[in-house]
Amino acid sequence: GAGVSQSPRYKVAKRGQDVALRCDPISGHVSLFWYQQALGQGPEFLTYFQNEAQLDKSGLPSDRFFAERPEGSVSTLKIQRTQQEDSAVYLCASSLYGGNTGELFFGEGSRLTVL
């Protein structure tokens, strides 16, 4: 497709379950970012990949959060033992160039609700 694609769009999990959120960036884009957006707030940075290398994971809130991009294209954000405070929209964005040097294209997000 032409844009960033995320799946699932909606996920309901029981507290303690593991979830995996997928991001298909725009083909050829070098940079991939994950953001967390709580209700009524701006997106908050989680982690950044340049190709397959995870260059910054300083925004991951705990060791229950894990992200990978093994072949430098599709990325997965995994949350283990979900808690209610993990409920948010998880946004993926990609950029043609490395770092913060170009326009970020966002997906529509995966809305996670933890019961």
Add this chain to the structure above:
Amino acid sequence: GESVGLHLPTLSVQEGDNSIINCAYSNSASDYFIWYKQESGKGPQFIIDIRSNMDKRQGQRVTVLLNKTVKHLSLQIAATQPGDSAVYFCAVSGGGADGLTFGKGTHLIIQP
């Protein structure tokens, strides 16, 4: 680190009027500034950006102004239309950090 704030959580304007949305940032080393528009249920959409070597940039119906002295950024939307109704975020980059730092957003409401 960087913090980004907006002055108004909600802005209500008459259709056809100009809108001005403001943003303040804290890190004087920040060098790249972007405005995003987010409609309900969608991801943020790029509107316009500006780098620190400029103080004004114009797009179609939008203008971004950057005042580095007071660390202030604004977005001006001319002749506001119903389709402009959304939440607007400023985002800031640079100063050594990866990723963008977003403000909390201003919800622009268009009155008919």
